[in-house]
Amino acid sequence: MRRMISALLLLALSAAALANDPNAEFEARFGDAFLEAYWQLNPDAAITAGYYKTADRLIVPDSNARAEQRDFSKKWQARLHEFKPEALDAGNRSDWALLDNELRMELWQLDRLRAWEWSPDIYNIANSFALLLNTEYAPLDQRLRTVLKRLKNVPAYYAAAELSVRNPTREHTRLAIEQNRGALDIFGADLEKQIASSGLSAKERKLFARRIATTRRSIRDYADWLEALDGKLAKSGTARSFRLGSALYDQKFAFANPGSAGAQALYESAQQERLRVLGKMELLADELWPKVMAHTPKPANRFEKIGQVIVQLSRDHVASNQYVSYVRSLIPQLEKWVTDHNLLTLDPTKPLVVRDTPAYQRGVSIASIDSPGPYDPGARTYFNVMPLDTLPPNEAESFLCEYNNWMSPVFIIHEAIPGHYVQLIYANRSPSRIKSIFGNGSTVEGWAVYAERMMLESGYGANAPELWLMYWKWYLRSVTNTVLDYRVHALGMSEQEALHMLTHEAFQSEKEATGKWRRVQLSSVQLASYYSGFSQIYGYRERLQKQQGAEFSLQRFHEQFLSYGSAPVNIIEQMMSVASPRRGK
Numbered sequence: 384m385r386r387m388i389s390a391l392l393l394l395a396l397s398a399a400a401l402a403n404d405p406n407a408e409f410e411a412r413f414g415d416a417f418l419e420a421y422w423q424l425n426p427d428a429a430i431t432a433g434y435y436k437t438a439d440r441l442i443v444p445d446s447n448a449r450a451e452q453r454d455f456s457k458k459w460q461a462r463l464h465e466f467k468p469e470a471l472d473a474g475n476r477s478d479w480a481l482l483d484n485e486l487r488m489e490l491w492q493l494d495r496l497r498a499w500e501w502s503p504d505i506y507n508i509a510n511s512f513a514l515l516l517n518t519e520y521a522p523l524d525q526r527l528r529t530v531l532k533r534l535k536n537v538p539a540y541y542a543a544a545e546l547s548v549r550n551p552t553r554e555h556t557r558l559a560i561e562q563n564r565g566a567l568d569i570f571g572a573d574l575e576k577q578i579a580s581s582g583l584s585a586k587e588r589k590l591f592a593r594r595i596a597t598t599r600r601s602i603r604d605y606a607d608w609l610e611a612l613d614g615k616l617a618k619s620g621t622a623r624s625f626r627l628g629s630a631l632y633d634q635k636f637a638f639a640n641p642g643s644a645g646a647q648a649l650y651e652s653a654q655q656e657r658l659r660v661l662g663k664m665e666l667l668a669d670e671l672w673p674k675v676m677a678h679t680p681k682p683a684n685r686f687e688k689i690g691q692v693i694v695q696l697s698r699d700h701v702a703s704n705q706y707v708s709y710v711r712s713l714i715p716q717l718e719k720w721v722t723d724h725n726l727l728t729l730d731p732t733k734p735l736v737v738r739d740t741p742a743y744q745r746g747v748s749i750a751s752i753d754s755p756g757p758y759d760p761g762a763r764t765y766f767n768v769m770p771l772d773t774l775p776p777n778e779a780e781s782f783l784c785e786y787n788n789w790m791s792p793v794f795i796i797h798e799a800i801p802g803h804y805v806q807l808i809y810a811n812r813s814p815s816r817i818k819s820i821f822g823n824g825s826t827v828e829g830w831a832v833y834a835e836r837m838m839l840e841s842g843y844g845a846n847a848p849e850l851w852l853m854y855w856k857w858y859l860r861s862v863t864n865t866v867l868d869y870r871v872h873a874l875g876m877s878e879q880e881a882l883h884m885l886t887h888e889a890f891q892s893e894k895e896a897t898g899k900w901r902r903v904q905l906s907s908v909q910l911a912s913y914y915s916g917f918s919q920i921y922g923y924r925e926r927l928q929k930q931q932g933a934e935f936s937l938q939r940f941h942e943q944f945l946s947y948g949s950a951p952v953n954i955i956e957q958m959m960s961v962a963s964p965r966r967g968k
Contacts, residue, residue, distance in 0.1 A: 405470045424455055427511045432820055433759025435520055439532035445543040453493055460486040473961045477954045478817040485821045488638040501551045501623050503559035506544035509566035518762050524582045534594035541605040552625040554904040556613045563606045565742030570595050625904045629873040635908045640825050640915050642953030649915055653865040660859045667852040668692045693890050696849055700787040703771040703779045711737045717800035724841050725938045727801050733808050740767040750798050754807040757819040781894035789853040796838050802831035813948035822949025829916015832861050856890050861913035863889040868910040871903050919952035
């Protein structure tokens with residue numbers, strides 16, 4: 384009896400302590416308790432984050448699943464608003480802001496954006512299955528059994544997808560066909576080899592064979608159904624436009640850039656920045672003209688002059704069959720520079736694996752990083768590069784001219800060292816899982832763009848004017864991305880106008896420009912994240928350096944900034960302004 388009374392007393396005291404300490408109560412409610420409930424409804428996102436307790440679940444994306452997601456977001460939003468953010472410390476207050484934005488955004492996506500109706504490409508099972516099969520988070524047999532359980536729901540998954548899709552855009556329909564046909568690779572020879580080398584029973588192997596066959600048939604049927612639907616849309620001319628329109632664009636931008644002045648303000652800022660960058664590029668073109676163009680008459684037109692110098696420099700590139708190995712060779716060089724110049728502390732235990740972009744991920748960008756989540760930070764990080772052997776010779780040459788020997792180092796800085804790869808390693812070590820999991824895209828992309836400028840400012844490339852000209856061309860791409868995205872989705876810019884701007888005013892190759900046009904049709908707001916995040920990060924660093932003077936340390940700034948995960952820049956700035964912040968869970 385005494386033990387029972389003591390236990391009850393302890394519970395009462397604990398409850399009282401929670402009631403008297405809003406920070407402790409917030410952490411108890413919105414720490415692991417919230418996340419574990421969240422992963423039950425979002426097992427695919429859990430796998431990406433390295434959380435595998437719900438990995439055997441494949442959610443069927445039907446109206447019931449959407450209703451359950453809506454109820455979840457409303458319930459937890461109400462619980463969140465039981466706390467007054469001003470009563471919380473800096474770490475928990477920033478987590479409160481992140482969660483509030485995330486839950487409101489999820490409800491907006493369900494009920495206002497409704498991409499589940501018009502974007503068939505969101506229905507694709509490949510990525511999570513690939514992660515389970517290729518990430519050694521558990522013994523092979525255990526992972527295969529998890530995959531086997533997930534496969535059971537694949538037919539229902541694609542049946543629900545067909546019922547959900549209504550009046551899609553043709554652009555997203557064609558992407559869904561391409562990527563789902565690519566998904567068939569996941570359930571082919573490599574998986575069969577894994578099963579053959581496993582310790583699964585004969586009964587399990589037979590069940591696997593049946594479910595793999597059913598899965599491949601379900602994927603093909605969905606792609607065939609989309610092919611037929613696309614044909615009808617082409618014939619009727621009634622397909623939904625891929626353009627969001629200004630109202631949806633502004634709303635989506637606000638969720639992606641909390642604390643910003645808004646989409647139109649960023650667009651106007653980017654317009655001014657384009658003019659400033661073009662001025663710098665013209666000065667460099669004048670400097671390089673005698674060296675690069677010899678006795679060729681110099682045109683008076685700014686764009687022609689800059690463009691001719693860039694075309695000449697772009698001929699300096701490797702052969703198409705050497706590009707991936709060239710990328711690999713740059714990574715240790717960049718690591719050495721960062722370490723030798725005290726820019727950041729790198730983690731040598733987290734090697735970067737360069738690979739061809741998997742077929743199910745192709746069709747949107749030319750390169751990407753697949754980084755492990757905060758629950759499994761020791762897993763491999765993949766740097767995906769589009770293989771050039773899949774392109775016709777003229778397209779491969781166009782690609783190589785764009786990613787030439789002057790441009791590629793800037794590109795690898797952005798994607799890898801000290802860009803995305805390094806930032807995401809730091810994010811996984813953040814004491815707040817909320818900040819790591821619900822990362823802000825503008826912070827992630829902005830850091831990568833900032834890393835490019837910071838590396839060249841540190842002297843990387845010996846301040847060669849050729850490298851700086853190519854850097855400004857690359858940076859102009861980030862700025863132009865914002866202009867392009869806003870003009871296309873909010874102002875109705877045409878394809879012809881977009882391609883002219885990209886090729887003649889941003890000096891991009893035809894291959895790059897057509898790829899960007901495709902990307903702006905398939906995404907929205909994301910292209911604006913590069914300049915949005917960079918301008919905030921760089922501006923904050925400049926203000927802080929001016930305030931601190933001789934006491935300012937670039938390495939300390941970088942490591943402190945990255946320690947807050949991938950929180951929005953305005954929140955990181957608030958956190959860094961607190962002398963001794965309590966940084967969450």
